[in-house]
Amino acid sequence: MPVRVRFAPSPTGALHPGSARTVLFNYLYARKNAGSFILRIEDTDQSRYDPTSLESILSGIRWLGLGWDEGPDIGGDFGPYFQSDRLDLYHEMVQRLIDAGDAYPCFCTPQRLEELREAQRKAGLPTRYDRHCIDLTDAEVKTRVEAGEIPVIRMKVPEGKTVVHDLVRGDSTFDNSSQDDQVLLKSDGFPTYHLASVVDDHEMRISHVIRGDEWLASSPKHVILYGMFGWDPPIFVHLPVVLGPDKTKLSKRHGAASVLEFREMGYLPEAMVNFLAFLGWSPGTGEEHFSLEQLVAAFELEKIQDSPAVFDQAKLDSVNGLHIRALPVDEFAARLAPYVPELSRQLLAVAAPLIQERIQRLTEAPALLNFLVHRPEELPPEIVPKKQDLASTVAVLQDLRHLFETAQVDESLEPTLRELAETRGWKAGELFMTLRVALTGSPVTPPLLPSAKLLGRTECLVRLDHAIGGLIRGNSSQ
RNA sequence: GGCCCGUUCGUCUAGUGGCCUAGGACACCGCCCUCUCAAGGCGGAGAUCAGCGGUUCGAAUCCGCUACGGGCUACCA
Numbered sequence: 001m002p003v004r005v006r007f008a009p010s011p012t013g014a015l016h017p018g019s020a021r022t023v024l025f026n027y028l029y030a031r032k033n034a035g036s037f038i039l040r041i042e043d044t045d046q047s048r049y050d051p052t053s054l055e056s057i058l059s060g061i062r063w064l065g066l067g068w069d070e071g072p073d074i075g076g077d078f079g080p081y082f083q084s085d086r087l088d089l090y091h092e093m094v095q096r097l098i099d100a101g102d103a104y105p106c107f108c109t110p111q112r113l114e115e116l117r118e119a120q121r122k123a124g125l126p127t128r129y130d131r132h133c134i135d136l137t138d139a140e141v142k143t144r145v146e147a148g149e150i151p152v153i154r155m156k157v158p159e160g161k162t163v164v165h166d167l168v169r170g171d172s173t174f175d176n177s178s179q180d181d182q183v184l185l186k187s188d189g190f191p192t193y194h195l196a197s198v199v200d201d202h203e204m205r206i207s208h209v210i211r212g213d214e215w216l217a218s219s220p221k222h223v224i225l226y227g228m229f230g231w232d233p234p235i236f237v238h239l240p241v242v243l244g245p246d247k248t249k250l251s252k253r254h255g256a257a258s259v260l261e262f263r264e265m266g267y268l269p270e271a272m273v274n275f276l277a278f279l280g281w282s283p284g285t286g287e288e289h290f291s292l293e294q295l296v297a298a299f300e301l302e303k304i305q306d307s308p309a310v311f312d313q314a315k316l317d318s319v320n321g322l323h324i325r326a327l328p329v330d331e332f333a334a335r336l337a338p339y340v341p342e343l344s345r346q347l348l349a350v351a352a353p354l355i356q357e358r359i360q361r362l363t364e365a366p367a368l369l370n371f372l373v374h375r376p377e378e379l380p381p382e383i384v385p386k387k388q389d390l391a392s393t394v395a396v397l398q399d400l401r402h403l404f405e406t407a408q409v410d411e412s413l414e415p416t417l418r419e420l421a422e423t424r425g426w427k428a429g430e431l432f433m434t435l436r437v438a439l440t441g442s443p444v445t446p447p448l449l450p451s452a453k454l455l456g457r458t459e460c461l462v463r464l465d466h467a468i469g470g471l472i473r474g475n476s477s478q
Numbered sequence: 479g480g481c482c483c484g485u486u487c488g489u490c491u492a493g494u495g496g497c498c499u500a501g502g503a504c505a506c507c508g509c510c511c512u513c514u515c516a517a518g519g520c521g522g523a524g525a526u527c528a529g530c531g532g533u534u535c536g537a538a539u540c541c542g543c544u545a546c547g548g549g550c551u552a553c554c555a
Contacts, residue, residue, distance in 0.1 A: 044554090106553095124479050126481075127479095182552095214555090217483085217550035249549085282490080282491055286502050308547085321517090358516040359516080436513075437514095447514085
């Protein structure tokens with residue numbers, strides 16, 4: 001049987017990091033087994049529908065580089081891929097259940113249901129539908145419908161026990177008495193998740209249902225439904241939850257509501273994928289730096305963790321640094337471009353190698369490179385070394401100024417600078433720092449001489465003059 | 479309340495009865511390298527494997543109970 005998996009988001013918001021991991025695992029399993037990855041849109045809740053979220057979800061998945069084989073935008077042999085376009089199918093299936101006596105219409109109002117639950121809660125009982133409408137005759141139903149009442153259709157959960165087989169959890173046994181007579185078809189004619197996902201997973205020949213842990217508790221309903229239809233259930237794989245640092249389920253409260261926000265924060269999609277893969281999975285080999293292709297090769301459902309994982313951004317930072325350093329320099333420069341819009345492509349091409357192993361996030365680049373396009377305004381105190389005074393600093397800067405007038409401004413200058421420090425009685429490090437601050441306005445920069453080279457002799461002279469002038473003025477005003 | 483699921487260093491994890499006086503990674507600390515910051519190298523600290531009781535010659539690994547955490551308990555997914 002071919003492997004066919006799906007990610008089935010409801011368009012009610014962006015693609016959360018936790019959902020992104022679900023997408024990833026589906027994708028990896030499909031690719032690993034030469035199967036198909038299907039995207040299906042579960043737009044059955046009209047009240048929560050958010051028209052902007054579909055595009056946001058799709059671009060989130062695309063950003064991560066996880067392409068799908070069938071879906072709303074590209075179609076496929078098992079479409080349509082919007083559940084709202086499949087209503088006829090659900091109605092037909094529900095009728096089948098009604099005819100077989102496995103489902104029944106229910107006219108109970110939301111108010112009655114709420115009162116019922118309230119009473120059950122008060123009595124310390126499980127809250128469940130009391131099957132008030134289960135014995136309505138066809139005639140009664142007909143009369144009430146003709147009178148304008150619109151029923152929902154509920155599944156009639158049989159007696160007994162239901163075992164859910166899960167590749168990660170093993171078998172979980174549920175007593176059917178713990179299952180509610182779930183609504184299958186709502187009064188607006190739309191199916192609930194339970195009906196729609198079962199019908200579609202079957203119709204779309206889904207072989208493995210890989211989804212979040214929160215579905216495990218309703219899985220027995222799904223298994224029962226498969227049984228009622230006479231279908232074989234797919235293999236279930238329930239993924240452990242992704243938690244925030246406070247150990248509660250990861251959500252917008254923890255920072256990012258969308259994976260796309262991580263692009264804004266300077267993360268590489270391949271790093272995000274690598275990091276996400278290790279949230280609840282590990283190849284067991286100790287290796288942790290993986291490309292998407294390598295993940296595909298190594299991925300096994302059996303290695304999925306059965307306990308929740310905390311989303312640790314410090315770890316993400318580290319993984320991102322790893323991937324940044326692994327990029328070919330020109331590719332790194334290209335990725336950097338949007339984050340340093342002030343730098344020309346040419347300048348970026350020569351500047352990128354200077355910071356590639358110095359940053360963990362692309363958003364750190366401006367702080368390191370802006371000196372290339374902005375002259376220092378104020379000079380931080382580091383310009384005067386702790387053990388030196390203002391006068392000798394000015395003298396050193398003047399030496400440097402003379403030197404820069406004629407010398408070649410690049411790495412070859414280093415021995416000369418060390419000599420200069422020596423003759424002035426400075427440590428080389430002190431002189432480098434003074435020069436660094438004078439040229440860049442910052443005590444933290446890429447390597448000094450290569451940076452000076454990018455600035456060029458003329459610009460260096462201007463900045464040295466400015467520094468000397470600044471120090472003198474600062475002195476006289478004291 | 480009920481039903482399910484889970485519990486190895488702060489975090490991600492390795493581990494499927496003897497190789498575990500529990501290994502790696504991130505974070506942290508120290509040293510080396512070094513013009514700053516990084517990167518890199520070396521080292522350190524950090525887990526009585528939630529607790530208790532069983533099974534066994536032997537248990538992080540199997541079983542039971544307890545505690546704690548989580549999920550579900552909608553005409554939401």
